[in-house]
Amino acid sequence: MYRKHSFFRALWRHAVLLFFVVFALFPILWVISASFNPANTLVGQRLIPSNPSLDNYREIFTSEQYPIALWIKNSVVIGLITSTLVVILTAFAAYAFSRFRFKGRRTGLFASLLIQVFPQMLAAVSIYLLVLSIGRLVPALGINTHAGLIMVYLGGAMGVNAWLMKGYFDTIPSSLEESAMIDGASPFQAFYMIILPLARPILAVIFLLQFIGTYSELILASVLISSSEKYTLAVGLQLFIHDQYASRWGVFAAASVLGALPIVLLFMFLQKYLVTGLTTGAVKG
Amino acid sequence: MEVGKLIKIIFLGVLNVVFIWTALFLYSSQAYWVLLLLLLGAALVNFVFISEKAYPYRYLLPATFFMVLLVVYPIVYTVYISLTNYGTGNILSKEQAVAQLQERSILDTEAGNYAYQAYRDGQGQLHFVFTSPGGELFLGYAGGLTPVQEGDPRLVELEGFTELTRADLVRATNEISALSFSLDEGRQLRMRNINSFGVYRQQYEYYPERDELLDLETGTTYRSVQGYFQAPDGTRLTPGFREVIGFQNFRKLFTNPQVTGPFLRVFVWTIQWALLSVGCTFAVGLFLALLLNDPHLRFRRFYRSVLILPYAVPAFISALIWRGLFHTELGVINQILKATIGSGVPWLQDPVWAKVALVILNLWLGFPYMMIVCLGALQSINSEMYEAAVVDGASTWQQFYHITLPLLMVSVAPLLIASFSFNFNNFSVIYLLTRGRPPIVNAQTPAGHTDILISYTYRLAFESGRGVDYGLASAVTLVIFLITGAITFLNFRFTGALEEVRKNV
Numbered sequence: 001m002y003r004k005h006s007f008f009r010a011l012w013r014h015a016v017l018l019f020f021v022v023f024a025l026f027p028i029l030w031v032i033s034a035s036f037n038p039a040n041t042l043v044g045q046r047l048i049p050s051n052p053s054l055d056n057y058r059e060i061f062t063s064e065q066y067p068i069a070l071w072i073k074n075s076v077v078i079g080l081i082t083s084t085l086v087v088i089l090t091a092f093a094a095y096a097f098s099r100f101r102f103k104g105r106r107t108g109l110f111a112s113l114l115i116q117v118f119p120q121m122l123a124a125v126s127i128y129l130l131v132l133s134i135g136r137l138v139p140a141l142g143i144n145t146h147a148g149l150i151m152v153y154l155g156g157a158m159g160v161n162a163w164l165m166k167g168y169f170d171t172i173p174s175s176l177e178e179s180a181m182i183d184g185a186s187p188f189q190a191f192y193m194i195i196l197p198l199a200r201p202i203l204a205v206i207f208l209l210q211f212i213g214t215y216s217e218l219i220l221a222s223v224l225i226s227s228s229e230k231y232t233l234a235v236g237l238q239l240f241i242h243d244q245y246a247s248r249w250g251v252f253a254a255a256s257v258l259g260a261l262p263i264v265l266l267f268m269f270l271q272k273y274l275v276t277g278l279t280t281g282a283v284k285g
Numbered sequence: 286m287e288v289g290k291l292i293k294i295i296f297l298g299v300l301n302v303v304f305i306w307t308a309l310f311l312y313s314s315q316a317y318w319v320l321l322l323l324l325l326g327a328a329l330v331n332f333v334f335i336s337e338k339a340y341p342y343r344y345l346l347p348a349t350f351f352m353v354l355l356v357v358y359p360i361v362y363t364v365y366i367s368l369t370n371y372g373t374g375n376i377l378s379k380e381q382a383v384a385q386l387q388e389r390s391i392l393d394t395e396a397g398n399y400a401y402q403a404y405r406d407g408q409g410q411l412h413f414v415f416t417s418p419g420g421e422l423f424l425g426y427a428g429g430l431t432p433v434q435e436g437d438p439r440l441v442e443l444e445g446f447t448e449l450t451r452a453d454l455v456r457a458t459n460e461i462s463a464l465s466f467s468l469d470e471g472r473q474l475r476m477r478n479i480n481s482f483g484v485y486r487q488q489y490e491y492y493p494e495r496d497e498l499l500d501l502e503t504g505t506t507y508r509s510v511q512g513y514f515q516a517p518d519g520t521r522l523t524p525g526f527r528e529v530i531g532f533q534n535f536r537k538l539f540t541n542p543q544v545t546g547p548f549l550r551v552f553v554w555t556i557q558w559a560l561l562s563v564g565c566t567f568a569v570g571l572f573l574a575l576l577l578n579d580p581h582l583r584f585r586r587f588y589r590s591v592l593i594l595p596y597a598v599p600a601f602i603s604a605l606i607w608r609g610l611f612h613t614e615l616g617v618i619n620q621i622l623k624a625t626i627g628s629g630v631p632w633l634q635d636p637v638w639a640k641v642a643l644v645i646l647n648l649w650l651g652f653p654y655m656m657i658v659c660l661g662a663l664q665s666i667n668s669e670m671y672e673a674a675v676v677d678g679a680s681t682w683q684q685f686y687h688i689t690l691p692l693l694m695v696s697v698a699p700l701l702i703a704s705f706s707f708n709f710n711n712f713s714v715i716y717l718l719t720r721g722r723p724p725i726v727n728a729q730t731p732a733g734h735t736d737i738l739i740s741y742t743y744r745l746a747f748e749s750g751r752g753v754d755y756g757l758a759s760a761v762t763l764v765i766f767l768i769t770g771a772i773t774f775l776n777f778r779f780t781g782a783l784e785e786v787r788k789n790v
Contacts, residue, residue: 010583013576017588020573023649024595030617031606045617093348100341108345110777115356117769119710121742122366122762123359125755130358137310155355157348186289187340216601218713219743234601238717245609256606260598267597 034253041249056254067229068255071236075215076262078146078232082153083210087203089157094165095191099174109163116159124223127152131224144226152220156213161206168202169195204273212263233259297334301327367759368529370512373752375525379509382526383498386514389488390473391502396484399474401425403454403461404446411461412443415474415482425466430474454479489522498522534760543729548741548761550725554640555709555737562647562708563701569648570655571693575685577656578663589660596653604717607646608633611718636734639719643735646718647708655704662696663689702776706769715740730757738765 034045036052060068096102097109120127128143131152135142142148176198177190185193196203215234222235231239237259241252304327311320333339333346369375377385397418404412413425424431424439433440449457458479466474468484477483489507490499498507498514507514512528513521537544573592577585595603610616611632619629632642666689674684715721721733721740731744738761746758 013579013582014584017573017576017592020569020652021588021591024592024653027603027606027610027649028594028598030610041615089348089351092344096341096344100344102341108349112352113777114770114773115352115360117706117710117773118356118360118766119739119742119762119769120356120359121712121739122363122746122755122759123356125366125746126359126362127355130354136314137307151351152355154351158352158356162348188289212599216599216713218601218716234599238601238605241605241609245612246615249609252605252609256602260602263599264597 031253031256034250035257037250041246056250059251060254066240071231071233072259075233079211079214082150082214083207086157086210087207090161090165093162094169097166098169112158124219128223149224153214165202172198201273204270208270363759363762366755367534367763369527369756370530371527371756372754375512375527377524377526379526382524383491386489390485391488393484393486398481400481403449404443406446430466534756538760547725547730547732551732551736551741558737559705559708561644563704565648566651566655569652571659573656574659593653595649600650601713604714608718611642636723639735658700662693666692699776706772710739712739
């Protein structure tokens with residue numbers, strides 16, 4: 001399909017690609033530039049700031065009213081704990097779906113998927129009431145606690161995640177465990193010592209997807225968390241910038257750069273898994 | 286093996302301790318239904334961990350537990366709410382509403398006014414002397430009234446306290462007006478104005494056996510009708526209460542023109558939005574993938590790694606950034622437009638431009654994903670096909686249309702459908718960029734030109750200035766679920782995933 005190009009054909013292609021490179025990069029560069037612009041406003045910003053400074057970044061770490069650095073930390077901690085627990089719960093469930101035959105397997109697999117497409121918006125009301133009553137029993141899991149929020153996120157462990165992981169487990173030949181079990185390993189040991197190490201790529205993908213999802217989650221976090229020092233970045237940042245673009249643009253830009261950093265780093269770190277995970281796992285379905 | 290068994294026993298023991306502790310708590314707080322559920326759950330857990338037959342369920346139990354508690358239960362609750370009138374004006378339970386109404390009282394004008402003096406003792410407590418219209422004296426203290434005669438020693442005692450002056454009374458109005466003194470059965474003395482107290486009596490009496498509320502003053506009977514106490518002439522008492530009203534929310538959604546109008550507009554835009562999002566991101570993603578898949582292209586790796594970047598920025602941050610870029614007066618996009626073509630665009634104020642802005646934002650957010658997916662799919666297409674096509678004299682376009690596209694679709698189509706479902710409910714992009722604005726004028730429910738169903742639901746439930754309507758919002762939620770559920774089902778039919786499951790069972 002692809003032939004060697006004449007000079008003009010190549011030029012045309014590069015022109016189109018460069019256009020999209022500008023499209024993709026411009027907002028990112030513009031925000032990075034704004035984060036170093038001490039003026040802290042949208043007004044008269046240039047791509048190369050005339051007198052760059054770190055004032056905006058300093059503001060993030062020192063502001064008492066808007067503890068943005070703390071919000072980023074909260075989001076990262078909540079994201080890491082949630083994703084770790086979700087990967088563990090999902091791995092157990094996916095192993096059962098992949099390796100055992102039992103009553104309700106097919107129904108369970110499909111129902112867990114269907115249930116997860118239910119729009120959670122209104123469920124926020126009932127989840128709030130639920131967490132309120134759990135909080136009466138165990139105050140540490142109640143309203144306005146990170147533990148309570150993490151618990152709520154664990155509800156999403158089944159569903160697409162379990163499906164993706166089950167698809168991957170299916171590709172690992174079961175003869176590996178069978179031989180281990182002949183050597184006296186229990187099914188749990190076979191799962192723990194043979195399947196899990198082999199499934200590292202899909203564990204990484206689920207971890208990454210769950211981390212991004214938790215990090216960006218807005219509705220439940222804003223319903224369940226009420227005090228400013230416990231906000232996640234998604235909740236805090238949108239309250240911080242809402243209709244204040246003229247006066248808070250610089251600090252917001254610095255917060256965006258720092259706030260995007262954990263995801264960008266994780267993304268680069270796990271990218272090679274992600275591309276295979278997204279294409280093999282998902283396409284297999 | 287033995288160690289494994291020991292761990293299992295300890296684990297189960299700890300779980301049961303937690304169960305018992307929770308059960309005791311529930312018992313002491315009289316939550317018997319929850320207690321019953323807990324005991325059933327505990328029995329299930331013990332069964333699953335002791336019976337060898339139930340072995341596979343051990344692996345499913347933890348994730349299932351959280352799913353049932355935090356996903357299934359809220360769904361059931363939403364279904365229930367959709368059948369009620371829960372919302373502003375109908376927030377209270379029936380008992381709470383009845384209690385509030387029974388506390389209402391009306392002034393007995395025939396009983397006349399009671400003049401009073403107020404005194405404050407050393408502890409700051411208030412004492413009152415009331416004079417009835419007939420000239421009888423009453424001593425009022427801590428909610429109780431005692432008839433007294435002139436010269437009673439208790440009256441003399443009052444002279445040792447500080448009598449409140451008029452200025453003091455004005456200052457203490459809030460304190461005094463909160464007091465009430467029981468005169469006799471069903472009648473109380475309460476502050477009427479700064480000079481006098483009046484006789485108040487209970488206005489409504491509730492008869493649970495007939496489920497009616499009687500107005501003791503007029504004799505009107507109020508029947509409990511659809512969340513309100515309603516008189517025969519149709520007058521309703523407020524507050525109303527929460528009650529199951531059947532399918533009325535759904536009926537309202539589909540037949541009341543003032544509700545249906547905005548709902549349909551929102552619905553149509555939701556479909557357009559999901560289609561446009563998938564269409565644009567897929568078109569651009571596929572186009573770029575085709576360019577990048579060309580082995581003769583220089584700087585491929587550079588292009589690829591740069592074009593993927595938007596995907597790595599959290600979407601909520603991107604949306605907020607773009608909101609700044611689209612800012613009508615100060616945003617860089619309008620600065621550029623003004624510098625080049627002379628005038629800016631009212632991005633977030635005009636219904637059409639707001640939609641354009643949303644599609645541009647979603648294109649930026651979504652094309653890298655489509656590009657990755659298409660690149661993966663293109664690489665799996667056998668190059669011999671193209672060689673055969675070239676031998677047959679097919680043009681580049683024919684090759685694309687007859688080979689690339691059909692083969693690509695096999696693996697990419699399910700992802701496109703999933704992406705459609707995702708964007709159908711893509712709340713955060715809409716909420717963070719436009720908040721559904723600009724508003725549709727003359728709509729009875731709060732709706733905006735860029736609201737999609739899910740953000741419309743959010744407004745109905747949480748944000749309306751005219752009061753919230755959880756019942757209607759829940760009904761819309763179920764409509765959304767029906768649609769996305771059907772799409773998901775079809776998608777899995779389509780990809781044969783269900784069949785694969787069936788085969789394995």
